[in-house]
Structures are given as C-alpha cells and as structure tokens.
Amino acid sequence: MISATTAPARAVVPDRWARLLPWAGWLVFAALLAVPLVVSSRYVVYLGTLLALQAGLATSLNLIIGIAGQFALSHAAFYGIGAYASALLIEHAGLGFWASLLPALAIAGVLAAAIGWPALRYTGGIHFALITFACGELLRLLAANWDDLTGGPQGKRLPYSPEPLLGIDFSSGQGMYVLAAALLLLTLGVVAAIRWSRFGRALVAIREDEVLAASLGIAVTRNKVAAFVASSMLAALAGAVYAPFAGFISPEMMSTGESVAMVGMLIVGGIGTLGGPIVGTLIFFAVPEFLRVAKFYRLVILGVVIVVMVLFLPQGVVGLATKFRRRRRASVAEAS
Amino acid sequence: MLQLDGIGMNFGGLVVLRDVTFGIQAGELVGLVGPNGAGKTTLFNIISGFQRPTAGRVVYRGETVTGLAPHRLAARGMVRTFQGARVFPKLSVRECLGVAHHLPGRRRDTDALADEALAVFGLDRFADEPAGALPAGMMRTLGIAMALTTGATFLMLDEPAAGLSAEEIEHLRLVIQHAHGSGTTLCIIEHNLKFLMGCVQRACVLHAGALIADGPPDAVTRDPRVIEAYLGDALAEG
Numbered sequence: 212m213i214s215a216t217t218a219p220a221r222a223v224v225p226d227r228w229a230r231l232l233p234w235a236g237w238l239v240f241a242a243l244l245a246v247p248l249v250v251s252s253r254y255v256v257y258l259g260t261l262l263a264l265q266a267g268l269a270t271s272l273n274l275i276i277g278i279a280g281q282f283a284l285s286h287a288a289f290y291g292i293g294a295y296a297s298a299l300l301i302e303h304a305g306l307g308f309w310a311s312l313l314p315a316l317a318i319a320g321v322l323a324a325a326i327g328w329p330a331l332r333y334t335g336g337i338h339f340a341l342i343t344f345a346c347g348e349l350l351r352l353l354a355a356n357w358d359d360l361t362g363g364p365q366g367k368r369l370p371y372s373p374e375p376l377l378g379i380d381f382s383s384g385q386g387m388y389v390l391a392a393a394l395l396l397l398t399l400g401v402v403a404a405i406r407w408s409r410f411g412r413a414l415v416a417i418r419e420d421e422v423l424a425a426s427l428g429i430a431v432t433r434n435k436v437a438a439f440v441a442s443s444m445l446a447a448l449a450g451a452v453y454a455p456f457a458g459f460i461s462p463e464m465m466s467t468g469e470s471v472a473m474v475g476m477l478i479v480g481g482i483g484t485l486g487g488p489i490v491g492t493l494i495f496f497a498v499p500e501f502l503r504v505a506k507f508y509r510l511v512i513l514g515v516v517i518v519v520m521v522l523f524l525p526q527g528v529v530g531l532a533t534k535f536r537r538r539r540r541a542s543v544a545e546a547s
Numbered sequence: 548m549l550q551l552d553g554i555g556m557n558f559g560g561l562v563v564l565r566d567v568t569f570g571i572q573a574g575e576l577v578g579l580v581g582p583n584g585a586g587k588t589t590l591f592n593i594i595s596g597f598q599r600p601t602a603g604r605v606v607y608r609g610e611t612v613t614g615l616a617p618h619r620l621a622a623r624g625m626v627r628t629f630q631g632a633r634v635f636p637k638l639s640v641r642e643c644l645g646v647a648h649h650l651p652g653r654r655r656d657t658d659a660l661a662d663e664a665l666a667v668f669g670l671d672r673f674a675d676e677p678a679g680a681l682p683a684g685m686m687r688t689l690g691i692a693m694a695l696t697t698g699a700t701f702l703m704l705d706e707p708a709a710g711l712s713a714e715e716i717e718h719l720r721l722v723i724q725h726a727h728g729s730g731t732t733l734c735i736i737e738h739n740l741k742f743l744m745g746c747v748q749r750a751c752v753l754h755a756g757a758l759i760a761d762g763p764p765d766a767v768t769r770d771p772r773v774i775e776a777y778l779g780d781a782l783a784e785g
Binding site for chain 1 (some may be wrong): 595597616617618621622626627628629633634635636637638642645646647693694697
C-alpha cells in the first residue's frame, strides 16, 4: 500500500434530487414516444415518425462523432444509401422490405469500411472530415446521375410499405410510426451498449488521446473504423425505414448540408451524451415545426442556435444539465 | 528481455542515434540518462513502436519487434509513459484505469482491478475526480498505474520525476519500487540524477546519440567520459 502525501480530495456527496434529473428526462422521452400512439391526428403521427427517424439518425451519428471523436460528414449519404439500396432491391431483386434490410446494411457497411480504412489511418481528424465530405458528395452525385438505376435528380416514387409483422400493419401512419420508434429505440440500445462496453471505453480513450490510447494497447485505427462502420450502418437502417414512410426518395436527402445539420443537432443537444441527440433533434425540428416556419428559415434558426450554443453552452443542453447536477453535488459537499 | 541491436536514427541529415546496442534482463531496473538532445526519448519511441529506426533492430522476448505498432507491443506487455503527465484529463481517475485495462485476453473484472489499482497507488480518494484535476504527483502516479493495469511486465518511464516536489518524488520512488518489487522490469529516463541513481541498479548514458557508459550507478558517475559529457554541470549544480 502506497499512501499519498497530498491533501485529500473534496468529498463528493450525491444529491438524490439532482440524480433524478436524467431519469426525469427519459420519462419525458417515453411520454413523448407514446403521444402519436394515443393522439391519432395524422399530423402528430407524421411529425412523430419524422422526429423518431431524425433522432435515430442523430443518435447513430453521435457514435462516431460524440463517442469516438471522429468528425464524419457522410452521414446523410449513408442515410440515402440505405434508402436507395433497400428500395432498389425491392424493385429489381424482388425482395420484400424486411429481406432487403440485411443486404442494404451490408452494402452500407462495406462502403463505410472502404472509405473509413484509408481515411482513419491518419490522426488529427481533418483528413477524415474532408474524405467523408468528398465521398458523401460523390455518392450523392452518383445517385443524381445514374438515371437508369436511381431515377436521377427528380427522385423516385416508392409504392411499397413493409409487410405486416407481429400483427402490425405498416401501411398505416401509426404502423410506420411504430417502426420508426422501434428504430430509434434500437439505435439508442446499440449506441448505449457500445458506449458501456470494452469497445466503447476504447473509443472514448481514442477520442481523448489517440497516442496514449495506443500506448495502452488499444488498436486505434481498427476501433475507429469499426465505429464508423457501425454508425454508417445504423444511418442506412434509418434510411431504409424512411423510404416507405415518405414514399419518395431523392438525392437531396444525401446532401452534405443535411450531414452538417445533424452535427448541429448534436452540438445543441449535447455531443457525446446519450440523450443529447434526441434533445437536439427535438429543438431543431420540433420548435420550427410548431412555429410553422418554412423549411428555409429552419436552417437560419439552426445557424443562430448553433452559434449561441457554441458560445455559451459548448456542452449542449444535456451537458448543461450534467453540469448543474455536478454543481449541486459540490455545493452539498461544501455545506456538509 | 529486451535487446537493442545497432539502433540508428536520423531525420534527414541529422543523426539522432548511432549504433546503440544494449540489453535489459528481466527483473532489472535500468536508468537511461544523458544531456538534453542525447536521443533518450527518440530511443524510447523506437523501442515502444512509435517510431521506426533507420538502422538496427529491437528484439523483445526473443522476437524481432522493430517498428511493430505500439498497441501490439502493449499486448506483449511492453508499455511506456510519456513526458509530463499524460492521462485522459476529462475522464475520472477510475475511468482512466478502466481504459487501461482494455487489452483483449485479460478478462478479469475491470471494476475490481481498477479498485485494486486505486488502493495500491493511493489514488482512491481521487477516484471520481477528473484526471486532469489531480495534483502533478498524483497525475504522474496515475500514468504509471494506468500502464501497470494493462498488465505490463516491461515498463518504460519517460522523466517521471520532472517538476515534482521532494514529497512527490518520495511517493514516486515508492510507486517505482512497488512496481519493481511485483516483478515488473523497468527502464527509466530521468534528468534528476540524485533521484535516479538512488533508485536504479544500472545506468546507461547516452551522449549525442551514442551509448558512452553502461554499469552500476556509482561506476557510471565516476566514468570520466560521462563526467565530461554530462555530469560536470549537473554535479557542479549540486
């Protein structure tokens, strides 16, 4: 036993109420998830489905950016890859919706590995951001210009809906909502499981200090590529679900602007936290939607919100809540 | 355990290391000294796989490992620390130790191992503090504790005592003796000669990229070449 010769650390007394804060947040989330099931207004169900898909997308982006610390700008492109791959497999290979998911995910996974492996061998991040940006644009242009296969820049109408499963009819609005909510919960589950696994601890170590992580035995490149592949495959899954929901896909959904907007959602909600992407999505989509502001102004609002957040709340909304919790604990500790 | 065979390194025309050859036996506690710019850290980088030498080879446990990636060497039990205190500043001390226990194949319960390391190194009072908020000495200790919780059997410390107070250096000495006592082989780069010579069994002296002396601390400090190259100033300063 070696004893320290320095002053003891300040004792940390947990505050019961502050500890309940995240649970309250998840409770609100559960209540929100249930709303489109109870309120059958078509508008509410539509908005709920859209938000669930977007929140799932932001959650999966958080895996590579928030947890692994690698700045990917290709997330929207993989969202589109998933949508196009699933739709084209259904149209040309005669697969059902569920059967199309696995090959669509495999395509996205192989593509992500092919892009990630050379891009993530370099440290520093800017290479990866630039390469994913370029590859994302390349994929978008491919979708826009391969008219015979993708229908070109005008996009593609999709007449199908997923076949009934577990007694749920997915041709109805509420059926699609259930599917979107399931996707969000699945994504959350996968990301949470990764975060608290050996793999997730390695990713956090890589995010904090790659060189130190390597010296402690963590295979830096391999872990980063694995995170990028997992994150991109989850995006593709969201895209595959989005396709029958919207009934229409176009190369526009793959634009880098969309990827950047998702990064904005992470920043606002709280990058690297589990609930952050959901909070960010709600703020980004729900607030302008309820204010009935046109899509064009949403990006303007988004920009202003991001600037304000970066200046005053760099840890995002969820980060602020965590900070509040810590401060409560500290003040309790001082008082005792 | 470790054998360096004619290691040479140059960056362009600048020769940093020339024909460095020496070995470290299992269980040894070796000091690597030399004036600034002698090439000590470069030698560490080469041994631990962060740089590939331009000449020579590194043999570790009978296997040529020259240029092998750092994480593969760590998996073989060779771990180094860095100058200054390199920890994950935003993670808590406990989380840092959990990360260090990442290596595949070591399946023991991470929490139990982290708790053990916390107790052994006197870090338990800081367990939930962010590592970046630790006092300098404890941060240095945490760096060593992290290296050891990977299961390292050959540990290389790069200037562990630099900038520490006398008290902290005393604690560091205990940490090093504990590691050595539990069977770890150590190689330590250090500028603080009083600390190092009181600590190690053998010292190797690098000067301008070449090995000029190798032997027990008191013999090395009497070597005229060493005195000329390095110790002259250091001893004069006290």
